[in-house]
Amino acid sequence: MAADQTVSRAPPALSAKVVGSFAYLTIRDRLPTILTKVIDTIHRNKNKFFEEYGEEGIKAEKQTISLLSKLRNELQTDKPVLELTDGLQDTESWNQYLQRHQMLHEDQDSVSWFKSPWLYVECYMYRRIQEALWLNPPISDYDYFNEGKTQGYFESTQAVIALCTYLEGVKKNIEELSKTQLFEHFYKLLQVSLWGNKCDLSISAGQENSQKISPIDSLNSLQPFILVDDSNMVWSTLMSAQRPGQSGKTAADRVDIVLDNAGFELVTDLVLADFLVSSGLVRQIHFHGKSIPWFVSDVTANDFQWTIRQTMAANHKWMSKSGFHWQSYLKEGVWLYHDHPFWTQPHEFCDMAADAPELYATLQRADLLLFKGDLNYRKLTGDREWDHTVGFDTALRGFGPAPLCSLRTLKANVQVGLQPGQGEKLTSQDPSWMTNGKYAVIQFSNPKTE
Numbered sequence: 001m002a003a004d005q006t007v008s009r010a011p012p013a014l015s016a017k018v019v020g021s022f023a024y025l026t027i028r029d030r031l032p033t034i035l036t037k038v039i040d041t042i043h044r045n046k047n048k049f050f051e052e053y054g055e056e057g058i059k060a061e062k063q064t065i066s067l068l069s070k071l072r073n074e075l076q077t078d079k080p081v082l083e084l085t086d087g088l089q090d091t092e093s094w095n096q097y098l099q100r101h102q103m104l105h106e107d108q109d110s111v112s113w114f115k116s117p118w119l120y121v122e123c124y125m126y127r128r129i130q131e132a133l134w135l136n137p138p139i140s141d142y143d144y145f146n147e148g149k150t151q152g153y154f155e156s157t158q159a160v161i162a163l164c165t166y167l168e169g170v171k172k173n174i175e176e177l178s179k180t181q182l183f184e185h186f187y188k189l190l191q192v193s194l195w196g197n198k199c200d201l202s203i204s205a206g207q208e209n210s211q212k213i214s215p216i217d218s219l220n221s222l223q224p225f226i227l228v229d230d231s232n233m234v235w236s237t238l239m240s241a242q243r244p245g246q247s248g249k250t251a252a253d254r255v256d257i258v259l260d261n262a263g264f265e266l267v268t269d270l271v272l273a274d275f276l277v278s279s280g281l282v283r284q285i286h287f288h289g290k291s292i293p294w295f296v297s298d299v300t301a302n303d304f305q306w307t308i309r310q311t312m313a314a315n316h317k318w319m320s321k322s323g324f325h326w327q328s329y330l331k332e333g334v335w336l337y338h339d340h341p342f343w344t345q346p347h348e349f350c351d352m353a354a355d356a357p358e359l360y361a362t363l364q365r366a367d368l369l370l371f372k373g374d375l376n377y378r379k380l381t382g383d384r385e386w387d388h389t390v391g392f393d394t395a396l397r398g399f400g401p402a403p404l405c406s407l408r409t410l411k412a413n414v415q416v417g418l419q420p421g422q423g424e425k426l427t428s429q430d431p432s433w434m435t436n437g438k439y440a441v442i443q444f445s446n447p448k449t450e
């Protein structure tokens, strides 16, 4: 949809304010740290750019660093948020979005870093980093977060081995398992994928944050930290989507996973997806990743392929076997990977039907949507200061292309769907419960039953 329609549309009616209180701290502390690391990474790779592109590469490195240093100054000194100038597919849409904010800021001259919604400026910073690279062509495709993502994967090797060994064990006699047994494995792997979301690098500003112990063994001790657990409803949705296919076998047609982080979290998602298809519960899995380096550790197409190749190449029987299965699912079209610019824009998901109708239509074909991680939750709920007892359906404000479930560890100041008093109790026991990544939700919504 044309971006001008984004601007002319009135913002959705809201009863809750956008999250702002936490913004100042992250903008002042965490975002400059992330940006400084990007500058350092690009500088350290100067020789690589020289080897690949000669003097052009060195020139591009210098110019990119100069743009990024300027960006750091803008964000640290509360300068106005500027229009993008790189003329990419989504540039116009970003600039229209900025104008929309400018219209809401009637009392101010311009939208600035500290005075804008946290979600918006945080997304904007990652897009501006990408702009600095795009404006310097020979190094445009360089992924400045790649080192951290690959390191995160290697540091989780023992946990990946434990998980792949569990998976291959389950698959040995999967056809003989009863529905109850299938549910038990499904529930375990859903929780593993949930807790995989602890391993994100943007909350730690790029510091090592990988999974060290067996993810299956730690599930029992983590259970009390799941604040909302709708896994029964997720399972019922899968069960009611079982239909005979061309082969005569019964299965749900399609589950879509909107991915979050690379490294261990991605492996947990692939393992869950493998279980869903190898158990015959689902015929096809569609993965959705990011088209630019995003929030330090989010999955790009390159990370997705790399992770599967690396798992295939592992020096461990079950781990490499899992990798080979994943590769063949992709080859056979049982698994599909997509990206779309909407995932790397600041829009709340209730805007998707109007601003990215083709993506919305794609998601409508799913029997179930799994949204991984904290940023997706913020976009699902509009990053508002909702009362904790407000229903998840209410906070979605009409977003519901298909039954959906958020698998999220809490890292930001938004949480809905709690019991009366639950939020207050948590605040008294653990004041930073919403941001310390210790708690999680498996939260479900079915637009068809609303």
Ligand code: F6P
Pocket: 122, 197, 200, 201, 202, 203, 260, 261, 295, 372, 373, 374, 375, 376, 378, 409, 411, 412
């Ligand atoms: O807490 C910092 C932060 O960057 C949040 O802004 C963001 O929501 C989150 O980390 C990213 O977490 P996830 O990888 O789970 O989306």
Ligand code: MG
Pocket: 200, 202, 260, 261, 295, 297, 298, 373, 375
């Ligand atoms: Mg992330």
